[in-house]
Amino acid sequence: MDAKVQEALLPGWYTLDADQPHLIGTRCTACGTYYFPKQSTFCRNPDCAGVEFEEVQLSRTGKLWSWTNACYKPPEPFVAVEPFVPYAIAAVELAKEKMIILGAVVDGVGVEKLKSGMQMELKLEPTVDGKLTWKWKPTP
């Protein structure tokens, strides 16, 4: 996977590090709240007037909070392989950021391999249209 020729599905949402990718978020410099997707104008904490944000790489591992799969092809703008192959979806809880982030699970890992609380890590995989997107993968 060569980062130079690979394009992100959502440019700027994650690093294109082939082995150790991170989601890119922001953090309010006043109250410490993390944001993903990035927030860079006004802090949404009702008790914070923060307007300054630093870009941060979010934790690339977390605990599996819940999971499901997509047995049918989602509508556009999703781009699917034909014939459609179901994929699992994970909701992963990041301890430091205290937030839960969704994402598809890497190809080849179905719901039967997922267990509550298991450690998950962030990976990049190409979509059918050749762009890199983030996926969650159980850590060995």
Next chain:
Amino acid sequence: MSKDIAILGVGMHPWGKWGRNFVEYGVKAARDAIADAGISWRDVQFVSGGGTIRNGYPGFVAGASFAQALGWQGAQVNTSYAACASGSQALAAARSKILSGECDVALVVGADTTPKGFLAPAKGERFDDPDWVRFRIGITNPTYFALYARRRIEQYGDTQADFAAVKVKNAEHGFANPNARYRKKFSAEEVAASAMVADPLRLMDICATSDGGAAIIVSSLAYAKKIGKGNAPRIAAISTVTPTFASELVEMPDIATDSAVAAKPQSFRAALPKKAYEEAGISPKDVSLAEVYDLSTALELDWMEDLQLCARGEAAKLLRAGATKISGRLPVNASGGLACFGEAVPAQALAQVCELAWQLRGQAGERQTSNPKVGITANQGLFGHGSCVIVKK
């Protein structure tokens, strides 16, 4: 001063996939509600419409579209769009007018025409639109329902058989509802044999989208008394609060929760009834029946706990004991719920109130529950919208 208003009349256009203009459904429902109230259209001083987003420009001016179709007679007009809570927000607008003394009688109406197939975002490439982003990475509405359902299995030991039992129950209820779209009883085996959509939820665990219309005539208590309807059911609370930061659950269409670094996580669903109970001065123990937003079967169980009808994790126990059937001590979705209706967004919150009105008046026919005194509705939709309405005798 009492903040109650009276429900003088209710009406609905049957739910289905009729493929006609939404205004037609709304007007049919409105005419029924006006007739049910025993007033004339010209008596209505305020028309409050729940907006649909699916019909272009006219959809955004639903109140005026309905008023014109009923025959413009100079009433004041309003349109409210709040996703699944649109009907409740339109109802809240009517209540404000009535309680402020600006009008005595109002018509609240919502109707929708839905497209075939999956709900999908508008075309184009919009990285700043969470609804576009989540579809781009393959996350549909059933994803969220399934994530919550899986949590119930992991936290409380609920089973797919419990979820199927919700569908079986609601199908039995809706079988006797002439306004329901699906009037067919199902066995647990049939639910279990339906296709898996988003594990652990099957096709029959997830609600469809429908066409439909619902309308309510509301008035001041003084007006109700004046026309001999002093005993009409009353709206005792309408909660349309926003969520409180930080979000506890990943809510549709978001791909992440808020970070709870600076503020503790809060449940939105639980906040909606809390405000309603406070406003009505009514305790969850007083509730006779509930109409909740069963976008999925498992979600009905979540709502029962959010409404404090039982402790966290106990909803399946009530279901298994038959308590939530029409014949049980705490009927849930006596109408058949979304399982039998399918969702007609701007009409749905009003349809829930219509059912409570019929139940409290003892006019629910074969669906009639045993002597109900207090009913509560609950729903939640996109972008931090939700509502909870309490109707009492």
